[in-house]
Amino acid sequence: MYVVNLVFDIPLRHHYSYLSDEYLEIGQRVSAKLRNKEQIAFVNAIVEASQFRDYPVDKLQHLSQIYLDIIPKDIISLCNFAATYYHHSFGSTLFCAIPALLRKINSRTDITLPQNKHYQLTETGKTYTPRGKKQINLWHQLSLSSLSWQQIKEMLGVKPDKLINDWLSIGVICESSKPLAATITTTITANEEQLKIINTISNHLDEFHPALLYGITGSGKTEVFLQLIHKVLIKQKQALVLIPEINLTPQLAARFQARFPLAKISVLNSEVSEKERYINWLQAKNGETDIILGTRLSIFTPFARLGLIIVDEEHDASFKQNDSLRYHARDLAIYRAKTLNIPIIMASATPSLESLYNYKLGKFHLYKLTKRAVSNAILPEINIVNLAHYPVNQAGISDPALDALAKCLARKELALVFINRRGYAPILSCYDCGWISQCKNCSSRMVYHNNSNNLKCHHCGYQTRVPSACPKCHNQYLHTIGHGTQKLEEFLAHQFPNAKIRRIDRDTTNRKNDWQELHQEINQHEIDILVGTQMLAKGHDFPNLTLVVGINIDNALFSYDFRASEDMFNILTQVTGRAGRAAKPGQVILQTNYSDHPVYQFLQKHDFEGFINYTLKERKQNQLPPFTYQALIKLSSTSEKQLIRGMHELSLIQKKLNSKNITVFPPVPAVMYKLHNRYRGQMLISSKSREYLHSYLNQLEPFLAEINYLTVAIDVDPLEV
Structure with a gap:
């Protein structure tokens, strides 16, 4: 007889003991009754019943059922680290990491796997x-x-x-026997820069080697990945490639499959069904999958022989989970590579300040690609259009931009008009009384969508019909303020009636195959102008794209978020980098009211290093990350009174704790005070020492549990402050 310690999918820190007639593995899946309800759990520890002293054995319940599924030890270790670092319960962390089919009591996991003979x-x-x-x-x-x-x-x-x-x-x-997965269809000769990096990293394939790969847009970072993966596959090992967005998956997966036709490549993202995710998870665990291509949750995929981790667009905020377990996939990838003693490549045209700072501290190795991979391809010419001299029309676009679009169409080349605002117009308003369309669930404006004649909140998804008159003063003449992708698409269709225009935003790409269809249309030259948001800025390679026009881009310059200028520089570098990636030269037009702003000055010169040094100096002066470490205590409630009470109680708690080497800012309402019909507050904690920060959070946690009338969460290394 044995006593097993189990973890359930609950936010509590302590675990539960049950009796088992047979010896079980750590990480083995079982079911047991908890609070009179049958639930899935996993074995966390096991001892012989005769050695158990914590509780009378005869009062323990027996397990209800034992399954064959076992979570590998390295995934248990990864979840333990994540739970500790992000101050989250181990049970909730483990259940976040596994496929949905393993979490359900009645789900079948005895699925017949696809034939691998x-x-x-x-x-x-x-x-x-x-x-x-x-x-x-x-x-x-x-x-x-x-x-x-x-x-x-x-x-x-x-x-x-x-x-x-x-x-x-x-x-x-x-x-x-299975053919060698490393077999490739074509041999592409790497240029001198690529070859030097490939050869250097190849010498470290059997050890932990954190490589930060900085390459300008179009410099061939993916080719470096492919050649290194080829070397890993030859060693009969597996590769994990993390990407920030699912819309990058189709193009990248097709490129990988064409390069390695005999490799088993699996995709893991939110579009994969529960059954398919479980099969992909199991095949990677059994060593049957050669390459996993996935978004942030893929970092928890078990592997039999993992030999290389790649984090593409490592700077991207999509790698940070902002609810439940608030982890950063890039940081967990570094931990996993270190524990497995394998190399990790973090690649970007705009590496994060945190990663560059780690390089300066000697923790990362920096590799640079300074030239575009395609022969004769150069970085695009960036022109700044000062809107003080060139006013915009009703769609928010200037005459120089329209002239450039007309010339691009005459050359039969592809143009991208980038606007970071979907919908027809951001705001519907009344001139007479000043009424503005406001979401009833959030502290945000409703966005007008012309094609459906709806007002929609882009935060909670609430929709309502456009009122026939002002709800406040009953004036029948309402007007729109601002510009969105729909209004821009409508204007360009009128301006260029013969052009084939395609709008790309979350409203037009919500079906599973939308991105595959888009790439096919572009490759077949069926589109002349793309109108889109930042969804089009990351990783896409359109050889015939020679013009990028950026409009409505000033809104991030003066944000409350200290990362706003970095985020804006990154997104504009990425979106401008779509132009001129092949033999044809590229041109970029950016419209702004602040042409002298440092972001635009560095951007126009393609001076990423200058911008980084400028921003690091600014951060150091203000004691901001990466020179300090932060955590955010987030409070929320459906009752505004309860939230105010909780913020006051939190303020009293933090004054009682030892805050040596810690800066605690008083609790305040969140910038988005109301979201999804919940009122929100937060308290920021900062320290120059990571150890002191976590020590303070350990002190604080028991007191947070006492504020049980609120939803309380700890966000370590927050990206949204």
Whole structure:
């Protein structure tokens, strides 16, 4: 008899003890009754019942059911680290990390995995005469190389089990080992810069080597990834590639599959079904998958032989989870690479200040790609249009920008008009009384969407019809203020009636295959002008794109967020980098009312290092990250009175604690005070020492549990302050 310590999907820190008749593995999946409800749990520890002293054994319940699923030890270790660092319960952390099917009490996990066998012709088979067109084609392909069950299925168009069994029984084919996944279809010669980086990192494939890869847009960072992954696959190891957005997946997955046709490449993102995610998770754990391509949650994927982690666009805020377990996938990737003693590559055209600071401290190795990979391709010319001299029209676009668009269309080249605002117009207003469309659930304005004649909140999703008259003074003449993607699309369609215009934002790309269709249309030259938000700024490679126009871009210059200028510089560098990536030269036009602002000055000169040094100096003067470490205590409630009470109680608590080497700012209402019908407050904690910060949070945690009439969360290393 054994006593097992279990973790459940609950936010409590302590664990629960149950009896088991058999010995179980750490991380094994079981079910047990908790609070009179059958729940899934995982084994955290196990001892013989005779050695258990914490509680009378005869009063312990028995486990209800034992499953075969086991969470690997390295994932348990990763979850333990994440729970400790982000001050989150271990149970909630573990359940966040695993596929949904493993969390459910009645879910089936005895799923038949896709066939992974391979087959080749025997000597007898080489003289065999197949029947039918499909069998003849299959026989011919088998004479060239071995094929997998899945490849045979695709060639026949039906399940191949009967044919495979028939051919096995008469000796036409036999099972073979899996072909080397590292086989590539084409050999691309790396340029001198790429080759130097590839060779250097190749010497560190068997050790922890944190490599920060800074490469200008279009410099061929992906080619460096592919060649290093090739070397890892040759060593019979696996690779994990983290990307920030799911819209990057189709283009990148197609490029990887074309390069490694025999590799098993799996995609993990929010569009993958629960069953598919579990299968991909299990195949990676069993060593059957060669490459996992996924978004932030993929960092918790188990691997049999992980040999390389790549974090593409490492600066991107999408790697930070902002609810539940508030982890940063890049930082967990670094921890995982270190514990597995493997290299990690963090790549970006605009590396984060935190990563660059780690390089300056000697923690990271910096590699640079300073030239565009395509021969003769150069960085685009950036022109700043001062709106004091060139007023905009009703759609927010200036005459110089319109002239450039007309010339681009005449050359039959692709143009991108970037505006960081979806919808028709940001605000619907009344001239007479000053009424403005306001969300009933959030402290934000409702955005007018022309095609549906709706007002929509882009924070909580609340929608309502446009009122026929002002709700306040009943004036029937309401007007829109500002510009959005819909208004811009409508104006450009009127201005250039023969142009094929495609709007790209979250309203037009909510179906699973929208991004595949977009890439296909662009590759077939079926689009002349793209109108889009920052969704188009990251990682996309459109060879015929030669013009980028940026409008309505000043709104981030004077934000409350100290990271706003860094974020803006990054997004504008990324979006301008879409232009001129092939042989044709690129041009960028940025409209602004503040042409002398440092962001635009550094951007126009393509001076990333100058901007970084300027920003680091500013951060150091103001004692901001990366020179300090921060945590945010977040409070929320559906009752405004309860929130105010909780903020007052938190203020009293923090005054009682030892705050040596800690700066605690008084609790204040959040900038977005009301969100999803919840009132929100926050308290910022800062320190020059990471150790002192976590020590203070450990002191604070028990007191936070006492404010149980509010939802309380700790956000370590917050990106939104």
